[in-house]
Amino acid sequence: MFHVSRRDLVVGAAGAFAAFGLDKPLAFIGAAQAQTTPAGPAFKKYQVGDIEVFSLYDGVWEKPHDENFIKQANVEQTKAELKAGGLTDAFVPIPFTVLAVKTGGRLVLIDSGTGSGQTGGPKAGLFLQSMAAAGLDPKDVKTIVISHFHFDHILGLMAKETNAQMFPEAEIIVPAAELKWWTQPVESIPAPRQANAKRVQATLQTWKNVKPVDGEADVAPGVRQIPTHGHTQGHSSHVISSGGKQFIASGDVTNIYGLFAKHPDWQAAFDHVPDMAVETRKKLFDRAIADKAMVAGYHWGLPNVGTLAKDGNGYAFVAA
Ligand SMILES: [Zn+2]
Numbered sequence: 613m614f615h616v617s618r619r620d621l622v623v624g625a626a627g628a629f630a631a632f633g634l635d636k637p638l639a640f641i642g643a644a645q646a647q648t649t650p651a652g653p654a655f656k657k658y659q660v661g662d663i664e665v666f667s668l669y670d671g672v673w674e675k676p677h678d679e680n681f682i683k684q685a686n687v688e689q690t691k692a693e694l695k696a697g698g699l700t701d702a703f704v705p706i707p708f709t710v711l712a713v714k715t716g717g718r719l720v721l722i723d724s725g726t727g728s729g730q731t732g733g734p735k736a737g738l739f740l741q742s743m744a745a746a747g748l749d750p751k752d753v754k755t756i757v758i759s760h761f762h763f764d765h766i767l768g769l770m771a772k773e774t775n776a777q778m779f780p781e782a783e784i785i786v787p788a789a790e791l792k793w794w795t796q797p798v799e800s801i802p803a804p805r806q807a808n809a810k811r812v813q814a815t816l817q818t819w820k821n822v823k824p825v826d827g828e829a830d831v832a833p834g835v836r837q838i839p840t841h842g843h844t845q846g847h848s849s850h851v852i853s854s855g856g857k858q859f860i861a862s863g864d865v866t867n868i869y870g871l872f873a874k875h876p877d878w879q880a881a882f883d884h885v886p887d888m889a890v891e892t893r894k895k896l897f898d899r900a901i902a903d904k905a906m907v908a909g910y911h912w913g914l915p916n917v918g919t920l921a922k923d924g925n926g927y928a929f930v931a932a
Pocket residue numbers: 762764765864910911
């Protein structure tokens with residue numbers, strides 16, 4: 613057992629990189645910071661000035677390998693990086709983690725989870741149990757802000773068979789550009805995304821409690837929507853600020869960090885506008901480093917909150 617803080621490991625790796633003239637970053641950063649996927653409901657709590665932020669675990673999709681997943685890497689390379697990051701290489705583990713924010717006397721959710729496992733496979737759907745474990749009551753949710761409309765982020769808003777609202781009393785704030793893209797005529801949407809579009813059009817498009825918000829704007833006390841387009845045409849992130857502290861809920865600016873923060877140029881099949889997604893990723897992460905902000909990712913497991921550091925051509929995640 614060696615007693616080195618996580619931060620020292622990153623600094624140590626950067627130092628070794630310089631000292632030994634290595635031509636690429638050392639892999640042990642990833643292994644030391646392996647993404648974890650709890651076996652059952654789980655949560656973690658963070659403080660941002662006066663604001664409390666809860667990470668609520670919603671399970672994991674064990675995605676089978678597929679040659680078309682990453683444009684710049686084949687399955688063998690993907691497996692090698694998963695192993696280097698301390699993860700299984702039997703499949704790609706893609707966890708889901710919803711955030712709840714206690715701010716200005718109200719409870720705000722950032723995204724809504726897989727809808728009790730309506731998507732994400734048999735190990736997804738723990739969100740409501742994790743919420744209960746954290747002592748939070750869904751009835752207290754007054755505002756829900758949504759990063760984008762992929763199923764793993766919005767199905768928690770609606771019942772499986774009926775599409776009935778799960779949070780009818782809450783205001784649902786969505787990026788205007790996202791609503792616009794998914795509500796264009798279904799024929800103009802690429803075929804693999806049409807089922808997603810139809811569900812959006814049957815629900816969010818018609819619900820009276822949905823409020824589209826354009827561009828950058830405050831959406832709750834201390835919570836600001838910022839456009840981070842690329843993953844989808846309207847994808848947005850949320851900056852939580854209080855007492856001089858900053859916390860960036862990055863949403864899907866990257867998928868799992870062991871692959872896509874380490875290799876920010878890698879493009880996942882989930883990205884709608886891949887080149888813009890890469891540009892956005894680097895811009896947001898550079899901002900997070902410059903601002904010394906805490907960063908959360910929706911697909912980063914638990915803990916899914918920490919800081920980022922430059923690591924060669926990529927970024928290393930250091931859990932808080
Ligand atoms: Zn997602």
